[in-house]
Amino acid sequence: MSYKAMSHRDVLHFINGEYTPGTSGLTFENICPVDGQVIGRVHEGKRDEVDAAVQAARAALKGPWGRMSMAERGEILHRVADGITARFDEFLEAECLDTGKPRSLASHIDIPRGAANFKIFADLVKNVPEESFHLATPDGAGAQNYGIRVPKGVIGVISPWNLPLLLMTWKVGPALACGNTVVVKPSEETPLTTALLGEVMNDAGVPKGVYNVVHGFGPDSAGAYLTEHPGVDAITFTGETRTGTAIMKAAAVGVRDVSFELGGKNPAIVFADCDLDKAIEGTMRSVFANCGQVCLGTERVFVERPIFDEFVARLRQGAEGLKLGRPEDETVNMGPLISKEHQKKVLGYYDLARELGATVVTGGGVPDMPEDLRGGAWVEPTIWTGLGDDSPIMKEEIFGPCCHISPFDSEEEVIERANDTVYGLASAVWTENMSRGHRVAAQIECGICWVNSWFLRDLRTAFGGSKQSGIGREGGVHSLEFYTELRNICVKL
Ligand code: NAD
Ligand code: 6OD
Numbered sequence: 001m002s003y004k005a006m007s008h009r010d011v012l013h014f015i016n017g018e019y020t021p022g023t024s025g026l027t028f029e030n031i032c033p034v035d036g037q038v039i040g041r042v043h044e045g046k047r048d049e050v051d052a053a054v055q056a057a058r059a060a061l062k063g064p065w066g067r068m069s070m071a072e073r074g075e076i077l078h079r080v081a082d083g084i085t086a087r088f089d090e091f092l093e094a095e096c097l098d099t100g101k102p103r104s105l106a107s108h109i110d111i112p113r114g115a116a117n118f119k120i121f122a123d124l125v126k127n128v129p130e131e132s133f134h135l136a137t138p139d140g141a142g143a144q145n146y147g148i149r150v151p152k153g154v155i156g157v158i159s160p161w162n163l164p165l166l167l168m169t170w171k172v173g174p175a176l177a178c179g180n181t182v183v184v185k186p187s188e189e190t191p192l193t194t195a196l197l198g199e200v201m202n203d204a205g206v207p208k209g210v211y212n213v214v215h216g217f218g219p220d221s222a223g224a225y226l227t228e229h230p231g232v233d234a235i236t237f238t239g240e241t242r243t244g245t246a247i248m249k250a251a252a253v254g255v256r257d258v259s260f261e262l263g264g265k266n267p268a269i270v271f272a273d274c275d276l277d278k279a280i281e282g283t284m285r286s287v288f289a290n291c292g293q294v295c296l297g298t299e300r301v302f303v304e305r306p307i308f309d310e311f312v313a314r315l316r317q318g319a320e321g322l323k324l325g326r327p328e329d330e331t332v333n334m335g336p337l338i339s340k341e342h343q344k345k346v347l348g349y350y351d352l353a354r355e356l357g358a359t360v361v362t363g364g365g366v367p368d369m370p371e372d373l374r375g376g377a378w379v380e381p382t383i384w385t386g387l388g389d390d391s392p393i394m395k396e397e398i399f400g401p402c403c404h405i406s407p408f409d410s411e412e413e414v415i416e417r418a419n420d421t422v423y424g425l426a427s428a429v430w431t432e433n434m435s436r437g438h439r440v441a442a443q444i445e446c447g448i449c450w451v452n453s454w455f456l457r458d459l460r461t462a463f464g465g466s467k468q469s470g471i472g473r474e475g476g477v478h479s480l481e482f483y484t485e486l487r488n489i490c491v492k493l
Pocket of ligand 2: 295
């Protein structure tokens with residue numbers, strides 16, 4: 001059955017190159033967060049569906065995919081990228097239906113990056129040198145060592161809902177470029193683009209069983225069964241730190257490798273010598289883009305005292321100027337949260353901040369939306385001041401369109417406060433003094449620090465989290481660390 005024929009109503013698994021409802025007989029609703037409408041039913045995979053997908057993936061490793069040259073695989077992955085681009089509007093519609101995010105955002109970030117993730121890794125793997133060492137031996141003839149990289153095998157990919165296509169392909173792209181096969185479990189909130197990609201894979205000539213998708217939830221569902229499956233050689237996961245802990249326990253059985261991109265509580269540090277226009281523009285994006293549901297987003301803003309009041313006033317003005325509404329409205333720059341459940345969580349933090357005595361600079365509740373959107377998961381863009389660094393608002397990841405702004409007085413003080421978190425994913429530093437920019441960036445304990453920008457991505461660079469924000473690095477050649485196994489061959493001469 002073609003995915004097109006399903007027209008988003010019935011979302012099926014994609015196993016061994018075919019769409020299938022599986023055998024569990026279970027389905028769950030796919031709800032659009034814009035208005036709460038049910039947009040389709042998703043088939044839930046249990047052990048049998050995961051088992052079928054893993055078997056297909058194992059068989060494909062030995063099939064044409066495993067025997068293909070790197071160059072041939074690369075050509076096919078270029079066709080996958082071109083296939084996404086050719087069906088740009090369908091991917092855009094599917095992503096916006098699932099997430100409610102503005103089309104203007106998804107058409108600039110989610111869908112183009114979804115395509116780019118295949119091209120960049122297809123090209124990159126061809127240019128990575130293998131190591132070679134000559135060893136002197138007592139007989140004088142010596143020995144030659146050289147490394148070869150082989151695929152890890154079947155990779156279990158567990159992806160989140162905030163940037164569904166972008167984050168799933170960020171893992172599937174390098175996994176396939178390195179010759180692995182995959183079983184993907186997309187978030188239950190956002191199954192559509194992962195499902196649609198199956199058709200693109202078939203059209204591009206990706207052999208059956210290389211790309212498999214099983215839908216479902218985490219515990220007692222497709223997610224847990226996939227991570228527990230002994231036929232899965234390694235697991236790459238993006239999501240909450242707590243979920244990462246559960247997956248790591250599952251991966252321990254069979255001593256399987258993991259790559260984790262987890263939560264954050266990212267700081268932005270704004271020095272008085274910054275270009276304030278740029279700092280406001282960048283912080284507006286880092287706090288409110290994607291309704292605050294970006295793992296790299298800022299939730300703690302530290303502003304040097306001489307510009308504190310002006311910064312707060314201008315960020316407030318920006319937040320109050322955001323227009324909330326339907327994805328297709330080109331004047332809209334903020335959508336809803338992903339679900340009613342997540343709305344409840346974020347509103348819980350809005351209430352908590354008020355109870356703890358925060359000054360609510362703006363927002364703090366549910367916006368008054370037009371009648372047809374009232375069933376959606378809307379929250380107001382929110383800014384607080386006045387809380388201490390030990391407050392849960394400053395410690396826990398909220399993952400909504402909100403931030404707390406605190407003043408600071410010295411560079412040393414702000415570095416210590418920025419690092420006072422169990423997380424270490426990303427940070428942003430705003431200063432026109434570049435000596436300070438380099439100095440401070442190097443002292444922030446996180447995987448990526450932007451100086452005078454935010455979410456400016458070069459896909460050749462290492463990406464990942466420090467502390468409880470992740471394990472391992474993906475991106476560029478670093479992806480090969482996880483998606484291949486390096487073996488050494490020693491030849492006595
Ligand atoms: P989540 O952890 O709730 O879910 C992520 C995925 O894991 C989903 O597919 C879910 O079904 C699955 N899952 C849940 N429990 C599981 C289990 N026990 N076993 C196997 N699979 C399981 O995360 P989310 O709510 O989808 O995404 C938001 C979180 O992701 C935030 O914490 C955010 O910071 C983080 N995130 C991190 C990055 C990064 O690059 N570091 C990127 C995006 C999102
Ligand atoms: O840009 C990327 O490669 C990436 N992994 C971004 C993660 C964003 C988190 O929401």
